[in-house]
Structure formats: C-alpha cells, structure tokens
Amino acid sequence: MLVLAGCTKETEPMIPTGNPPLVLGGVVNVRRVGQITGPDSPNRTDRFEIAGQDLGSMFQAHGRTWLVFGDTFGRREPGLTGGGGTEWRSNTLGYTTDRDPTDGLKLDGYIVDDIGWAKELIDSKKVDGVEMTTxxxxxxxxxxxxxLAYMSVRHWGEPGEWETNYAGFAKSTDRGQTWAKLDAPKWPGDSNFIQVSTVQVHDEIYFWTVPHGRFGGVSLMKVRERDVERQDAYRYFTGVDADGAPQWAADPAAARLVVDDTVGELSVTWNPYLSRWLMSYTHGGGKGAVLRESATPWGPWGDAITLVSAEEVPGLYAPYMASHYTTDGGRTIYFALSVWDPYNVFWYRADLVRSDRKQPPHS
Known part of the structure; x- marks a missing residue:
C-alpha cells in the first residue's frame, strides 16, 4: 500500500499486485469555468502589475494552495500574442485559500515587493544564449x-523547443517571501530531468520528469524527504522485475521511460474515483492537452486520452491538476490551462468516465 501525504483512509492510493486493468474510458463535459490571471479576470491581477503570465502548477503549504507562474509581464500592447511586454519577471508566486473549485479559482494574493508588485522569486540573467529566463x-x-523546481533556459527556439543550461531547486524557509538557489541537486540541461511534477508518498518524494521542450518521454525518480538536497540520494526507475516490483538505480543514465511520447508540461495526481494515478500534459505532437492513467507511479500507463483539443483551444499548454481540486469523489477534476493568446491562465473542469461501470447522471 502506498499512502499519499494528506490523504484520508477513503482516498489513500493502493499499489495492487499483478497487472490490474485500466478503467479510464474517457472524459466528458469538459468546459472552461473561468479565468485565473489577467486584468480582465475576476482576480484582476493588474493589481499586482500583471497583464499576462502563464503556467500555474499548484502545491500546498502553510494552509494555502500556491500557484507557480512562469514569465510574467506587467504591461502588454493591445493585440499582442504570446509572451512579451514590459516589467518582465521570470517567475511569480500566487496563493489561494479557495477550496471550492466549482465557480473558478479566487487568488488571495501574490508574494509581492515593497511597492505591491508580484515579485520575481528566482533571478535570471535575461541574456539570450546565456540565460534567458528561469x-x-x-x-x-x-x-x-x-x-521550487526550476529550469535555466538558455534560448527559446521554435514552438515547443527550447535549450536549457540545467535544472535545479530554489528553497524558501520564510513561507515564500525569499528564495535561494541551491547548489545541489542539479541535472544537466540535456538530461531527461528538466521539467517535473512531484508527489510525496510516505517519506519519499516522487518526480515524474521530462527533458526541455515538448518532444521527450517521461522518466521517474524518487528521494527520501530528508535527503531532498543530496544529489547522490536520488534513485531512478529502471523497470520492473519478474514479479512486477519496481527497480531503482543510483545512476541517472540507467533511467527508463515510463511514458514514451512527446510530453511537455506535466502534472501527476492520485484520483480516488478511479483509484488510479492520473497524468496530464501538453502533447508536443499537436494533440492538445491529454490524460493518461496508471495503477502505479511507474506504469504501465494507458493510452493518451484527449482532455482539451488544440482545435478547441488553439495555443493551449500546461494542463496542471491538483489532488484537492476535485468534486463528486474525484469524478470531476479541475485544472489550470495556459493559452498563448491572450497569454494568461484559465480554469477548466472535466468529468471522468469509468469503462468498468455504469455512469450515474451528473448532479
């Protein structure tokens, strides 16, 4: 049995023996609930000198849900598509105590500087070819x-492609007010450990990882919580033995893909309705935002199911879930989704369909 930190008896994940069947049959009733960021959003992020920003992965700490945003711009010319503008910060951090995902996501605020602007947490050189952003x-x-797990971006390339110097961590011990880059651990910019999604299980932290860009597959590594800053303490998934038990190695070069696909920004959560792990990610092959399921963190993972198509929402990316933002026992999931035009983050919902049982009508 694997117990997810913070879960109740009713929602704690299990790792069954054998090879249990997949149960996710699809998604229905997918729709936009509201807008999270931007001057025209209910959160009026221009109050924090934010006209446009992207990403918005989520984690919990100190009684809040923290939303981790990427490149943030204070002012943008009308009609501008994609990232750009003035008052550029490479990253910002918002937070909320909103526990009801059904009517949108209300931000309580941001980590701000002395004049009230959302401030940059992890600095960068902002020089193309050296370090463009963090x-x-x-x-x-x-x-x-x-x-915060972060990547040092050397150069933005063609859509879905970029070059990185390295990936590493920044740390805060004052509830997010200040952050320090750590010397270790770090992973080379050409490795498969650049973009991550994390979940704590007992005293271990699991990291699903992909390279820079959106054209590599997913690896899996883990570390004991107490050793999170020790590079040599990380273990990398290398496959399963004859009994289906996971095998781990200290050498990152031995890591084996758990999902072989064109994977961009990703997030992984445990879903109590399916009693399965869910992985959402940007599909680099043009399929939009997709969803996969697995009984275990290492797979086998099911086929990719379209969550939101690129035709329905052009320019979408970064579909980020959070384990506590579900309703109806996990049947309805909620997620953040970035849209290149207007370069802001939106809130979506979807109903999961189980293939192994009759679906009740949605309330």
Missing part, C-alpha cells in the same frame, strides 16, 4: 521548507 516547473514541500 522557469519554475513545479513546487513542493520537504522538511518544513518550500521548494
């Missing part, structure tokens, strides 16, 4: 501290 890919907590 993009946080996920947040988590360990040993009472807050951490």
């Amino acid at each position: 993009i946080p890919t996920y947040g988590f907590t360990a040993n009472g501290a807050m951490y």
